[in-house]
Amino acid sequence: MNPIVIILLVVLGIVVILGLWYITTMNALRQLEVKVEEADSGIDVALTKRFDALSKLVGATKGYAKHEAELFEKVTKWRKGLPDNLSMEQKQEFQGRLNEVQSGINVAVEAYPDLKADKVFLNLQNSINEVEEHLQAARRLYNSNVSTINQRIVSFPTSIVAGMIAVAKKDFFEADTEKRADVDVSF
Amino acid sequence: MDPLLAYQTKKQQAEKYILIGGPLAVAAVALFLLVGLNNSVFQWISGLLFVGALGFIIVGSVRFNKMVADFKHNFLKDKIGEWIEDGVYKPDQGLGQNTVYGCEFLQSADRYHAEDFISGSLDGVPFQMCDIKLEERRVEHTKNGTRTYYVPFFTGQFYVVDFNKNFNGALQVLETEKPRSKRPFKKIKMESVQFNKTYKTYTTDDHTAFYLITPQMMERMMTVEKNHPGNIGFAFIDNKMYLAIDNNRSLLEVQMFRKLDEARIAGFKADFDLIHDVIHELKLNQNIFKEIA
Structure with missing residues (x-):
């Protein structure tokens, strides 16, 4: 066979292999992006549920924790659910506010043993704990997916494809450990 | 006497x-x-x-x-x-096959044997357990004809623990087994590298896996594995936790030429350490697994 034909076939083979690799890598990155988006919406759902549960708790303890009720009013601008375009930083800030309100309520009700023993209040506390666990699970799942895609993006040669299709590193959802410790008050 | x-x-x-x-x-x-x-x-x-x-x-x-x-x-x-609180012991009976296969990771056996059924509560957590032996039929063709024999592939204990934590999907945390289920289980990785080395995690819903397997839970599951030799498998399905441990031994066995004394009885009692450890390590006895009133 003519050497030029052989060279052309080899070059063609390499181009086909590179093309297939590019498509596979691009699809994998897109799928990972979708997983991150799904996990992100999981956080939104959990944050909204937490907001709803906390609003019930605020309603039940209004007479005991006035300051917290006022503080809670400040976050009601997102009462009808979180806006779609919120950044991860804004979500963290939102969660921080909720933590602040809840920890304030926990401290305020310490002075009212009757309230602490109230069944409705205990139920609300339990449901908030449940919602909080779901939020933590959503956060960990999101971070796990972000970790996977970020590792792929920085690894060569996937980084080339990521650059070509403009897939950028994602932000982690950081847990505010200091504030979380305040929230985890058991009754 | x-x-x-x-x-x-x-x-x-x-x-x-x-x-x-x-x-x-x-x-x-x-x-x-x-x-x-x-x-x-x-x-x-x-x-x-x-x-x-x-x-x-x-x-x-x-x-x-x-x-x-x-x-x-x-x-x-x-x-x-x-x-054991409310302890019931039926030496000649065991858990039914449907219950055992409900864990959805044990291979269906050609010959199923279960005995030493025990039910009761430990620290208020209801559980059932028994010894099971699962055997696979093998057929060997020789010059003299066909020989059929059975080979055990699981010999150990099986536990079913009730809990009321609500979750949507199904989860399996297995050392060596794989899901044997019609559910769309997929393998996922948790955050802990050590945990991923010890166990393989399969779930039908990623969120459920992260919800049930908290970082503390991972540590405790690894402690259970470290303290109890044998292949361990956990399944969380329909508000039940299944635990299977393939350790090639039967509990509560009286052996010939081995003295039956107080030390042996203490040994029988120690056989409940596993379920006791699981209930304590996984904190099944705490509010996390109790129904919200």
Whole structure:
């Protein structure tokens, strides 16, 4: 066979292999992006549920924790659910506010043993704990997916494809450990 | 007379038959091989000796089995009632196949054997357990025909623990097994590299996995694995936790020529350490697994 034909076939083979690799890598990155988006919406759902549960708790303890009720009013601008375009930083800030309100309520009700023993209040506390666990699970799942895609993006040669299709590193959802410790008050 | 001592005496009596029958059988075979091959008189003598030996062994075994059954149905039953709240012990029964296969990671067996059923509560957490032996049928084709035999692929304990934590998907945390389910299980990785080395995690819903397997839960599951030899598998399906441990042993077994004393009884009690550890390590006894009132 003519050497030029052989060279052309080899070059063609390499181009086909590179093309297939590019498509596979691009699809994998897109799928990972979708997983991150799904996990992100999981956080939104959990944050909204937490907001709803906390609003019930605020309603039940209004007479005991006035300051917290006022503080809670400040976050009601997102009462009808979180806006779609919120950044991860804004979500963290939102969660921080909720933590602040809840920890304030926990401290305020310490002075009212009757309230602490109230069944409705205990139920609300339990449901908030449940919602909080779901939020933590959503956060960990999101971070796990972000970790996977970020590792792929920085690894060569996937980084080339990521650059070509403009897939950028994602932000982690950081847990505010200091504030979380305040929230985890058991009754 | 102390009941335990009475059982030990009965056991020793049964063992005496074996102690006589065993050497007698060996002597009969030796006599036949040494002088009986060429001598018809010695053939008869060794034959009679062997039949006598067999008689001793059969009587000894029957007596031993009778003693074990009596010991389990009476003595151990009472003990388990003392050790476990609402403890029920049924030596001849086990969990049903549907319950065991409900974990959705154990291979369906050609021959299923379950015994030593126990139910009760530990620290207010209801559980059921039993010994199970799962065997696979093998067929071997030889020159002389076909030979069918069974090979055990799981010998150990199976536990079912109730809890009321609500979750949507199904989750399996397995050392060596794989899901055997119609559900769309997929393998995922948790955050802990060590946990991922110890266990493989399969779930139908990523969120459920992260919800149930918290970082603390991962640590505790690794502690359970470290403290209990054998292949461990957990399944969380329909508000139940299934635990299977393939450790090639049966619990509450009375062995021949092993003294049945207080130390042995303490050993039986220690066999419940696993489920006790699981309930404590995984904090099944705390509010996290209790229904919200």
